[in-house]
Amino acid sequence: MTDDSKEKSGNLSLPDRAVLAIGNTAAWLVAVLIGIILVQVVLRYVFAKSFVVLEELQWHLYAVVFLLGLSYSYVKNAHVRLDVLHASFSRATKEKIEIIGIICFLWPMIYVFFMHSLPFVAESYRVGECSEAPLGLPYRWIIKSAIPIAFFLLFVVSASRLVQAVCYLKNKERI
Amino acid sequence: MDINGVLVIGMVLTFIGLLFTGFPIAFVLGGLAMFFTAIGYCSDLWLGTVTGLDYLTVGLVVNRLYKVMYNWIMIALPLFIFMGLMLDRSGIAEKMMKSMQNLFGKVRGGLAISVTAIGILLAAATGIIGASVVLLGLLSLPAMLKQGYSKSLAVGTVCGAGTLGILIPPSIMLVMMADQLAISVGDLFMGALIPGIILGLLYILYIVFLGIVSPESAPLSKDRPEIKFKMLWDVFKTILPTGALILAVLGSIFTGVATPTEASGIGALGAIILALINKKLNLKIFKEVLYDTFNTTGYIFGIVVGATCFALVLRELGGDEFIGGIFTGLPFGPYGIIMSILAMVFFLGFFLDWIEITLIVLPILGPVVANLGLEINGFGSIDNPELIWFAILVAISLQTSFLTPPVGFAIFYLKGVSPPEIKLLDIYKGVIPFIILQLIGLGVVVAFPWLVTWLPSVAY
Numbered sequence: 001m002t003d004d005s006k007e008k009s010g011n012l013s014l015p016d017r018a019v020l021a022i023g024n025t026a027a028w029l030v031a032v033l034i035g036i037i038l039v040q041v042v043l044r045y046v047f048a049k050s051f052v053v054l055e056e057l058q059w060h061l062y063a064v065v066f067l068l069g070l071s072y073s074y075v076k077n078a079h080v081r082l083d084v085l086h087a088s089f090s091r092a093t094k095e096k097i098e099i100i101g102i103i104c105f106l107w108p109m110i111y112v113f114f115m116h117s118l119p120f121v122a123e124s125y126r127v128g129e130c131s132e133a134p135l136g137l138p139y140r141w142i143i144k145s146a147i148p149i150a151f152f153l154l155f156v157v158s159a160s161r162l163v164q165a166v167c168y169l170k171n172k173e174r175i
Numbered sequence: 176m177d178i179n180g181v182l183v184i185g186m187v188l189t190f191i192g193l194l195f196t197g198f199p200i201a202f203v204l205g206g207l208a209m210f211f212t213a214i215g216y217c218s219d220l221w222l223g224t225v226t227g228l229d230y231l232t233v234g235l236v237v238n239r240l241y242k243v244m245y246n247w248i249m250i251a252l253p254l255f256i257f258m259g260l261m262l263d264r265s266g267i268a269e270k271m272m273k274s275m276q277n278l279f280g281k282v283r284g285g286l287a288i289s290v291t292a293i294g295i296l297l298a299a300a301t302g303i304i305g306a307s308v309v310l311l312g313l314l315s316l317p318a319m320l321k322q323g324y325s326k327s328l329a330v331g332t333v334c335g336a337g338t339l340g341i342l343i344p345p346s347i348m349l350v351m352m353a354d355q356l357a358i359s360v361g362d363l364f365m366g367a368l369i370p371g372i373i374l375g376l377l378y379i380l381y382i383v384f385l386g387i388v389s390p391e392s393a394p395l396s397k398d399r400p401e402i403k404f405k406m407l408w409d410v411f412k413t414i415l416p417t418g419a420l421i422l423a424v425l426g427s428i429f430t431g432v433a434t435p436t437e438a439s440g441i442g443a444l445g446a447i448i449l450a451l452i453n454k455k456l457n458l459k460i461f462k463e464v465l466y467d468t469f470n471t472t473g474y475i476f477g478i479v480v481g482a483t484c485f486a487l488v489l490r491e492l493g494g495d496e497f498i499g500g501i502f503t504g505l506p507f508g509p510y511g512i513i514m515s516i517l518a519m520v521f522f523l524g525f526f527l528d529w530i531e532i533t534l535i536v537l538p539i540l541g542p543v544v545a546n547l548g549l550e551i552n553g554f555g556s557i558d559n560p561e562l563i564w565f566a567i568l569v570a571i572s573l574q575t576s577f578l579t580p581p582v583g584f585a586i587f588y589l590k591g592v593s594p595p596e597i598k599l600l601d602i603y604k605g606v607i608p609f610i611i612l613q614l615i616g617l618g619v620v621v622a623f624p625w626l627v628t629w630l631p632s633v634a635y
Contacts, residue, residue, distance in 0.1 A: 027462075027469035030253055037254070037440030041433065058436065063244035065253055069473025070480065078474045079199035080528055084582055086197025094197070101198035105206020109484060112209055116234035120241075147240060 015160040016075045019153055023072030026065065033061040052135045060143050067150035071157045092172060095165040102158045102165075110151045110158070117147040178224040183494040186211050190485070194526055201474070204481030204531070208488040209233065215492070228491055239483045243476075247436060248354045252475070254439035255347050257468040258424075258446045263310050264460055265450035267417050268297055272314050274409040276396075283386030284393040286322060287332045288379050290315045294336025295375045296417055298343040308337030308588040316593055325392035326597055328385065331605030334585045335378055335612070338574045341529060343371035345424055345442065347475075348529045348573075350435065352566045355537045358559050360435040361428045365631040366563045368425075370571065373626070374616045381612055416452065420445040429634045475530055482534035489535075499543045509547040513565070513621075516540055517572045524576025525583070532573065541565070551624045554632035563631065564624045571620060575613040578606045 012020070040054045073079050086094065123129075125141040186207060193203045215228030243249065262268075271293050279285025290311060297307055311333045319329040341348045344364035353360040386393045424442040427433035433441065450456040489495070505512050523532055544565045553560030577584045580603040590599060620626055 023469055023473075024466060027465040030257055030465050030468050030472075031461075033250075034254060034257065034440050034443045037437060038444055041437050041440065045432075058250050059245060059247060062250040062253060065469065066472050066476035066479075067244070069469050070477050071473075073470050073473030073477060074199075076470050076473075078470050079201055079477050080474055080530075081197045081199055082194045082526055083197055084526075085195050089197065097196050097198055101196065101202060101206070104210070105198065106202040108209035109202065109205035109481070112230075112233055112484075113237060113240070113480075116237045120237050143244070144241065146244075147237060 026068045052133045071153035114151045121145045201477035201481035204485040208484035251439035253472045258442040261446035266453045266455045270413045274413045278406045284382040287382045291336045298340035307340040312592045323394040326601040327605035335609035362631040366627040377612045478530045521576045556632045560628045
């Protein structure tokens with residue numbers, strides 16, 4: 001189901017390249033996450049100490065990883081598709097499905113997440129929300145703002161994909 | 176039927192229909208949630224119905240998403256994915272294959288048994304079916320065909336052994352199931368262990384049996400070396416590091432020393448060390464594994480995001496009670512209801528990955544099973560034994576479903592990497608005995624629930 005054999009692997013658009021660059025950088029957060037967990041394990045079992053900050057950093061990192069991964073996987077065309085029929089469609093049909101899907105399904109979802117997450121973040125900032133734990137991380141609004149950022153990036157890559165699909169269909173008409 | 180029921184059925188049916196367009200499932204789920212919110216809103220406005228759906232309600236998806244972010248259990252997911260991908264690249268499987276091949280050269284079906292054994296070991300380590308099936312296929316199919324194995328036995332073994340990965344802990348599917356059913360990850364891991372081993376043994380028994388009744392389908396290697404003690408030692412040496420890693424990860428969870436998240440971090444480090452020992456680790460590979468992990472996490476959580484929206488709207492419409500009610504109302508008794516649920520899961524497994532099924536079906540049907548009043552012996556020490564047992568049954572059903580023609584995922588993964596002389600029909604024929612073995616395994620676990628619940632009850 002993870003079809004990486006994307007035809008467009010050669011010349012990526014600028015937004016796509018930007019999201020890939022962001023993703024390739026953010027992927028290192030996985031390594032950081034592994035490191036933090038190991039540090040925490042050592043601290044707890046060897047020195048019998050635990051730091052709330054380390055524990056909270058773990059879910060912050062994990063959340064950023066999967067949220068930014070959403071747009072990255074779309075550029076890589078890795079999002080799971082049922083390709084029983086899809087594989088036998090013509091390229092033009094596939095592009096049409098992509099156009100309709102982006103406009104009718106993906107964008108409404110992005111819109112709802114984006115528009116509702118803005119007040120969500122703003123409220124957190126206004127009340128100065130921080131961790132419930134006394135020694136936890138402050139500034140909850142930072143991690144919460146990963147939501148609108150993630151969906152903005154998803155919008156950017158889907159718009160780029162939409163333009164490609166429309167261009168393909170237009171070029172085909174001309175020939 | 177009221178409008179809510181109609182909308183619930185409409186949501187489910189349009190979802191299944193739209194799957195076939197091949198648009199990403201994650202976005203179909205999310206988009207449909209928005210679409211049906213709009214329908215509900217309009218019908219409240221103009222038709223005087225009370226669905227209660229509007230722009231504000233659907234905005235709750237942001238809170239739900241934040242709950243997914245703020246989820247301590249799911250942190251383990253990207254790390255187990257990393258561990259699996261790193262082990263795939265560590266060259267450990269090739270080494271095990273080579274040493275076992277030598278040892279089992281004199282045993283009829285020995286090669287297929289080795290593949291099963293490696294499948295079980297790797298299964299414990301990866302838990303992503305696509306990855307295990309592809310790796311096992313690339314590694315062992317050419318060797319088995321060269322030795323003259325029948326095509327169907329060769330491909331059947333790879334598919335069966337490769338899909339065991341979703342069942343044998345530490346599987347990422349079990350982590351997600353535990354989260355959805357609000358049961359302990361450790362209990363579920365332990366519950367899966369004995370059924371997983373039983374299935375592996377069934378595979379091996381079948382291969383041995385086939386070697387006896389139909390020797391031509393599993394011929395012996397022509398240049399088989401004499402068995403020496405050194406070979407046994409070689410096998411031991413190659414299995415030891417992987418075995419130790421798995422023991423460390425599972426052991427630390429089972430004994431309660433580490434949380435699943437900590438264990439996943441240790442597992443990730445262990446995989447890096449194994450790759451380092453095998454001299455397969457360099458910056459390029461490390462980077463590739465990180466990117467792959469990021470990508471895999473991205474698409475898995477894409478479905479989590481989409482399914483979160485879908486489940487929210489379905490719940491607002493009363494879909495949980497509606498669908499739950501359909502199953503509770505079946506006139507088959509508790510076991511009949513369980514069988515109906517498993518049959519549905521099996522069927523859904525043709526179209527859906529384990530992620531969607533875990534996220535949408537389990538939360539709806541978990542309470543149904545919990546309320547059936549089944550007397551599953553938890554030996555007085557584990558919580559919700561019936562849910563753990565049910566989760567394992569769902570896991571086995573899903574695994575069987577991935578093996579089953581015409582559209583099982585494993586079949587297509589394998590077709591993608593097998594040599595051209597293997598036709599789709601060969602794979603179809605090859606998996607049938609393994610499907611039967613799966614059903615036997617499923618039947619055994621249904622009949623003897625203590626196979627699941629006993630180990631978690633004695634562990635702590």
